Amino acid sequence: MHEIIETEGLTRVFRDRPAVDHLELHIGAGEIYGLLGPNGAGKSTTIHMLTTLLTPTEGRARVCGLDVVRQAAQVRRRLGYVSQEKGVRHRLTGRESVELEADLNHVPRRSRARRVEEVLDVVGMLPDADRFVAEYSGGMQKRLDLACGLLHLPDVLILDEPTLGLDVQSRHRVWDHLRGLRAQGVTVLLATNYLDEADRLCDRITIIDAGREVVTGTPAELKRGVAADTVHVSSPAPDRLLAAVEGAPWVRQATLTGREHLRVRVDDAAKAVPEIMRASLAHGIDLHGVTHTAPTLDDVFLLHTGRGLSPDSAVPDLDRAPRPSAPSPAPLDSDGAARPSRPRTQEVLALLRRWYLEVSRERLSLAFTLLQPVIWLVFLGGAIARAVDARVVGTADYIGFMLPGVIAFTIVSTGVSGAVPLLWDKETGYLNKLMSMPIARSSLLVSRLAFQMGLGVAQAALILLVAAALGVRPAGGIAGGLVLLAVAALLAMAFSALFLALACRAPDHNTFFAITGFASLPLVFTTNAFVPVTAMPPWMSITAHLNPLTYAIEAMRTLVVHGWRPSLYPQLLTLTAFTLTALTLGTHEFRRLSRR
Ligand SMILES: Nc1ncnc2c1ncn2[C@@H]1O[C@H](COP(=O)(O)OP(=O)(O)OP(=O)(O)O)[C@@H](O)[C@H]1O
The missing domain is CATH 3.30.70.920 (Lrp/AsnC effector binding domain/regulation of amino acid metabolism (RAM) domain)
Known part of the structure; x- marks a missing residue:
């Protein structure tokens, strides 16, 4: 038998407890192979190791002859993965979600539209393709995920509970499609709790319990054994x-x-x-x-473990359910198969499109983001200007003095919201999905930072326009304005990288928001945004000098209030060094997150 998946002593330990314990799998080409076990048996952990999302604590695994640890990127190019979690992209329509994944799986542009239609049709989602995913039921979201997993023709398709939550008809359609894939030589590995699914669909099964193999064989062999x-x-x-x-x-x-x-x-x-x-x-x-x-597979499990599988492991109504007319599986031509064609550009552009669609649909938060700096400038700036001594701030134009601070704070708060998609992707499991795709990890980071940088520059430009309407123009002229936008770009990149690093580390979004909420006030008030450093008491001046925002604000203020001055260069240098440090930290944390 030509083995497509093989594991030897595969083990993963979480906090001293083995979730998978010396598992041996030998899965042949073109098999539909089932991993059957009760909740917590170790099925998903096994799948996460095979899809390169988790590193084994011990033992090894090979997919298509490639080591899942040492040749992880090549493994990802050979497999398709449908995770257990619903990878919900709330702000996208079903079709946009599938298009995104087609690009991320490098489906050639010329066949993309056709493939998207085909897979949506296979899972019966064409009529709902243009509705937002947020409006889908759990079963519809699951079907959409499945459609995404079928987009390209992988050598191995790995599915974690592929029909969990599906109605009977959808379940049959999925089974038929998986059989069709097998006929085309695709090896399918699926984890399931459902006895019927394992019994009817799988050529061979390994039953696992507490991370260990209980027994392996064809369903008929296993039942005969009972x-x-x-x-x-x-x-x-x-x-x-x-x-x-x-x-x-x-x-x-x-x-x-x-x-x-x-x-x-x-x-x-x-x-x-x-x-x-x-x-x-x-x-x-x-x-x-x-x-x-x-005898059933439940009896097989009982025989070997003395316990039954979970009570929900049977699907009692399947036999009585009306059988849908089986759609012939969409032929996956060589055109639809994954093939790198300028893949990096395609990936980054697809991700940029995703960020753009999501942000542009967050209408309310977009309106607040745009309105907030105007409120700062017009109302707060106007009010404080009356109370401030021009000799202290070094200019009679307090709005001009405050302008850089407003730009800086707007960019920082955009940096916080820029990390939110990563948090959601982590929590909904979509990040796992992204990580299992044949895309460069750097594309995820680069696209996010590039998008945040563009957003930061756009916000700074808008604030400059509002300020111009209030009569404030950069003393450095057009060139000064352009350098100011470059400062905004650096600042956006630095803080986006910092907040992304925090989002990578934070166990959940509550922790992330607790930390950013706690840090935001000191971050704002220990800068020179409202008062120049020279007018601060010594302790405050020290903290202001330690705050990287101070240098960005000072550089922008020089360009707005004074024009070109030699002091600008050390400020720009400091900001650049800070940005590079933040990028290094962001990259490190992101790498760490992707190598669990
Ligand atoms: N990140 C983690 N940290 C700690 N323990 C974990 C982690 N992931 C899984 N486990 C534990 O490992 C064991 C196996 O979990 P796993 O998700 O692989 O089971 P499963 O067979 O897929 O279950 P289900 O059918 O419920 O999906 C469980 O005891 C689980 O609590």
């Missing part, structure tokens, strides 16, 4: 019945499964049922009902 029927007895005194039948030669195993239920595994139900009747009569035990079933 070689037993199960008799389910309903009685008001199942414990007495258990005592009566336990140890009888025709009983393999008897287990209480509820206050009124007893499960008896037997070699042959036809012979066992009359025995159970006889035992109940002999001991005067009432029976409410006796049924029996052929």
